[in-house]
Every structure is written in C-alpha cells, then in structure tokens.
Amino acid sequence: MLGICTYSLHTAPFISRSHSSFLIKSSFRNHTAMANSSATVTVRKAITHIIFDMDGLLLDTENFYTQVQEIVLARYNKTFDWNLKAKMMGKKAIEAARVFVDETGISDSLSAEQFLVEREDMLRDLFPTSDLMPGASWLIRHLHAKGVPFGLATGSHRRHFELKTQRHGEIFSLMHHVVLGDDPEVKQGKPSPDIFLAAANRFEGGRVDPSNILVFEDAPSGVLAAKNAGMSVVMVPDPRLDKSFHDAADQVLKSLLDFNPSEWGLPPFEDNGS
Numbered sequence: 451m452l453g454i455c456t457y458s459l460h461t462a463p464f465i466s467r468s469h470s471s472f473l474i475k476s477s478f479r480n481h482t483a484m485a486n487s488s489a490t491v492t493v494r495k496a497i498t499h500i501i502f503d504m505d506g507l508l509l510d511t512e513n514f515y516t517q518v519q520e521i522v523l524a525r526y527n528k529t530f531d532w533n534l535k536a537k538m539m540g541k542k543a544i545e546a547a548r549v550f551v552d553e554t555g556i557s558d559s560l561s562a563e564q565f566l567v568e569r570e571d572m573l574r575d576l577f578p579t580s581d582l583m584p585g586a587s588w589l590i591r592h593l594h595a596k597g598v599p600f601g602l603a604t605g606s607h608r609r610h611f612e613l614k615t616q617r618h619g620e621i622f623s624l625m626h627h628v629v630l631g632d633d634p635e636v637k638q639g640k641p642s643p644d645i646f647l648a649a650a651n652r653f654e655g656g657r658v659d660p661s662n663i664l665v666f667e668d669a670p671s672g673v674l675a676a677k678n679a680g681m682s683v684v685m686v687p688d689p690r691l692d693k694s695f696h697d698a699a700d701q702v703l704k705s706l707l708d709f710n711p712s713e714w715g716l717p718p719f720e721d722n723g724s
C-alpha cells in the first residue's frame with residue numbers, strides 16, 4: 451500500500467497500474483517547485499480503476515424498497531425502520547427478503563419467496579421512474595472523458611436492472627462492464643466479496659489488483675464487501691443510516707458532488723466542471 455503524500459493538483463497525472471508508485475513520488479517532488487502557485491491535495495491511495503454500486507449510490511431507488519416494505523409490514527401492524535433497512539440494503543433480493551421476514555418476525559405468515567412475489571408488482575411500477583443521484587452523471591462523464599476505467603457491481607438482478615436503468619441508458623452504457631446479483635460468479639451477495647472480485651476480473655486486460663480499485667457504495671453490506679475484496683471504499687450513505695456504519699469506509703461523503711478525484715490519484719475536475 452502506498453503511503454500518503456501531497457502533490458500539486460496541476461501535476462496530478464492519471465496513474466497507470468504499473469507506474470503508480472513512481473508517479474506519486476515524481477509528483478511529490480514537483481509539488482515542492484510548484485507549492486507557491488498550486489493548491490495541494492493529500493493522495494490517499496493510487497487508484498487506477500473504479501467500481502460503482504447502483505441502488506442508493508447512482509440511482510435513487512432505495513426509497514422504493516423502503517416504501518414497499520413499509521406497505522407490506524403495515525399489514526402485520528409493524529413498522530419498518532433504518533435498523534432493518536441497514537441489514538437489507540445492498541443484498542441480493544432473496545437474501546434481503548430472508549432478513550426482512552426473519553427480523554420482523556413474520557416468517558410464519560409470509561415466506562421470503564412470497565414476500566418477493568408480493569412486492570414485485572409495486573416495484574415494477576416504481577423502478578422505471580428512477581432518478582439519478584446528485585453528481586452521478588457528472589462523475590461518470592468525467593471519468594469517461596479522462597479514460598479512467600469503471601464498471602458496475604449491483605446486487606440487483608437482470609430484470610430489475612433493466613427497469614431501473616431504462617431512462618438512463620446513455621450513462622449506464624459508459625460502464626466498461628456490469629456485474630449483477632444473479633451473475634453465476636456471484637455465489638453470495640454483499641458483504642461477500644464475490645461481486646467486486648468478479649467485477650475486478652472483467653476489466654480490459656484482465657484481473658485488476660484489488661488494491662488499485664476504488665469502490666463507491668451507499669450500503670453497510672457493500673462497504674464490507676469491498677473491504678473483504680481488498681479494495682478502497684468511498685461511502686455515500688443516506689443521512690438516516692446510523693453513523694457507526696461509516697467506520698468501515700475509507701472516506702465518507704455526503705454526496706458524489708463532494709468527491710475529489712485528485713485525492714485518489716485520479717484526473718482532477720477542470721474549471722468548467724468536467
């Protein structure tokens with residue numbers, strides 16, 4: 451792992467996998483010469499590749515799950531809370547469904563499989579209305595313009611992925627690859643590292659060392675999955691999530707709009723916002 455150092459924003463290069471250590475040191479030397487004319491930034495880690503989560507991170511879809519789960523629980527005179535939400539989010543559908551019926555004590559009346567069937571009609575109507583989260587388009591377009599490779603790793607299965615992204619085809623088409631929750635290589639959902647390791651293996655040129663990958667996540671299970679895969683994680687949590695879940699992340703941001711690529715050795719945003 452590279453140590454933290456400071457370098458000039460104006461000399462920040464896009465760091466290639468094989469030369470990351472050298473370029474960081476080189477930039478550090480340049481910083482001394484340019485200290486008077488340039489802002490400085492602390493480099494946390496030399497990142498070459500990005501993996502994005504989807505629900506609650508790029509797409510504002512977590513509220514749909516919450517709405518539907520509240521409706522189902524109301525039938526049993528129970529309420530849905532963020533303690534339960536934290537245990538479900540990011541997981542594969544069937545895994546989250548088992549948590550839902552077990553934790554709420556309704557499993558004798560409603561199986562996990564029945565719950566998935568019950569909520570499906572509601573979700574099918576809601577998902578096509580999904581909006582992008584603030585900063586999602588901006589960050590993806592920036593990384594694409596600068597040639598930084600990035601992919602997607604979502605617990606969503608294929609059918610839901612298609613519904614959620616149908617209004618955002620252009621943005622999602624910029625992903626180098628997409629790994630879904632029903633992918634054969636994803637034996638277990640987050641917090642298992644399966645999905646992030648599968649995503650790391652599918653970049654152009656083959657497997658990318660997890661230590662060079664930065665994951666963006668909103669869910670506690672997703673942050674743990676990325677750490678279990680040996681990757682760095684920026685967490686962009688819902689403000690209602692208990693702050694104790696922030697501890698596992700390398701960086702916590704209120705919004706993708708607050709991300710500073712230079713802190714991770716990535717090409718900086720330019721003055722025009724690109």
Ligand SMILES: O=P(O)(O)OC[C@H](O)CO
Pocket residue numbers: 503504505506515538539540541542543603604605606607669672
């Ligand atoms: O957060 P994601 O993209 O892994 O999606 C997981 C579930 O579909 C929703 O929590």
Ligand SMILES: [Mg+2]
Pocket residue numbers: 503504505506507539540667668669672
């Ligand atoms: Mg998520």
